[in-house]
Amino acid sequence: MIRLFDLSLQLNGFPIKEAKTELDKIVHFSEEEYVSFLENKKKQIVDFHLNNNSFYSDLIGNKKIENWNDLPILNKQNLQKPLEERLSKGYSKKNIYLNKTSGSSGTPFVFAKDKYSHALTWASNIMRFGWFGIDFNHSYQARFYGIPMDFLGYQKERFKDFLTHRFRFPVFDLSDEVLEKFLQKFKSKKFDYINGYTSSIVLFAKFLEQKNIILKEICPTLKACFVTSEMLFEMDKILLEKQFGIPIISEYGASELDLIAFENLEGEWQVNSETLFVEILDENNNPVPHGTKGKIVITSLFNKANPFIRYEIGDIGILDEKSTPQKPILKKLIGRTNDIAILPSGKKSPGLTFYYVTKSIIEDDGNVKEFIIKQTKLDTFEIEYVADAALVSEQIQKIKEAIDLYLEPNLNFTFTKKTILERTNRGKLKQFKSYL
Known part of the structure; x- marks a missing residue:
């Protein structure tokens, strides 16, 4: 062989x-x-x-x-x-x-x-x-x-x-x-x-x-x-x-x-x-x-x-x-744990799915430094990120399209630019957290 x-x-x-x-x-x-x-x-x-x-x-x-x-x-x-x-x-x-x-x-x-x-x-x-x-x-x-x-x-x-x-x-x-x-x-x-x-x-x-x-x-x-x-x-x-x-x-x-x-x-x-x-x-x-x-x-x-x-x-x-x-x-x-997202359709997706979504948007210009995604309701997610410049509408549109494709349509996202993100008591960023 x-x-x-x-x-x-x-x-x-x-x-x-x-x-x-x-x-x-x-x-x-x-x-x-x-x-x-x-x-x-x-x-x-x-x-x-x-x-x-x-x-x-x-x-x-x-x-x-x-x-x-x-x-x-x-x-x-x-x-x-x-x-x-x-x-x-x-x-x-x-x-x-x-x-x-x-x-x-x-x-x-x-x-x-x-x-x-x-x-x-x-x-x-x-x-x-x-x-x-x-x-x-x-x-x-x-x-x-x-x-x-x-x-x-x-x-x-x-x-x-x-x-x-x-x-x-x-x-x-x-x-x-x-x-x-x-x-x-x-x-x-x-x-x-x-x-x-x-x-x-x-x-x-x-x-x-x-x-x-x-x-x-x-x-x-x-x-x-x-x-x-x-x-x-x-x-x-x-x-x-x-x-x-x-x-x-x-x-x-x-x-x-x-x-x-x-x-x-x-x-x-x-x-x-x-x-x-x-x-x-x-x-x-x-x-x-x-x-x-x-x-x-x-x-x-x-x-x-x-x-x-x-x-x-x-x-x-x-x-x-x-x-x-x-x-x-x-x-x-x-450290190093990931939650699972449960979506309105009943679909379950590992938190790491968001990595594929965000990875496709983040370029090599070093603008977005870090981000976390929080699920606050079945259909609502908050993305908090630290960046030199705020995400522009076409980047946000790209993220939304990617999420439609990888997860499912009609999810609501808010994007908040922060100067610093909250960390766990171990100093680790939890990339995805579900509050459901």
Whole structure:
């Protein structure tokens, strides 16, 4: 069988073979070799950006950097400048991987990765899914994700699904009729694993529970389910295990970085120490001892196109006491949850649906800094946003049209420009909140 997945990466200029070789080398380092690898990589990536990235060297300015903790903390607000101003020397839109973050933290922005560091991200995904017997080249994925609704975007995504051996269940409408159709697909297709947004997969499990169906019994080829992008609560995990009859694995990642932590075979959340350096810091940006909660700050060790050095991701977490530099364990992730919107027609949609809606409107000019969406009545939503300039009527019209398309028509929206948005007591923006 052709290794279509690897081939499509290679053809798109992502050197997956080389990346797999390097990753394999890192994984097999001894503890001492790993520590010196990490120190070298940290120094190399900082030196590279100081010498080749004017955005980063301006940020440091004349500040004397004597040790790692002297380096500034980056956040999405720092990085909300047009991409051209943040790219390193030698990189342009032609030779990078370009994407937007989901804005699940309420702060969307455009980012770049050089092709090698993006290939490493895939190598790291391939390795981690491989722990559970999943092979991206051959295993068939049931994918619970959004999909662009415009004709071209839709076809492109479906073609990508074909190449990467996955079948997509769009999560914008999760009414019982739609979930019934999902169920029929599981009866007729030989899926190896499920991957997608936590809240949508949990809704599907609740539907199965009502029908008293165990998924593995009607789709015996299923091996595992990987949930991402939102918190998986213990109660939901128990429900998923019961209704699916397969292991449920939590991943925690950020599109601009990589997989950050991935549940290993022992059930621990193993932090990715091969391509990232993860720190837990207090309010004053000092490292906290293992076992203590603090903000998660991450350095991308390989990305030369954009600096992600001591980048504050907006989540709070705790590293386990038994963590070592080579094998850090995330004991607890605090934050990152999404509500579900219930609409007048009875349709249910995950809060992340709004990401697809807003993502299509937010351009790379860095105008809209952050936004939150509140559902105040069945048909009424308030969008509060922080921006340099107020949204103009055609932008609002575009958002309304997108919402008609993705959710349903005749919903009422108010747009309020704010200087600051309210945050949870953990300092996290909740992108979508239902007050129903």
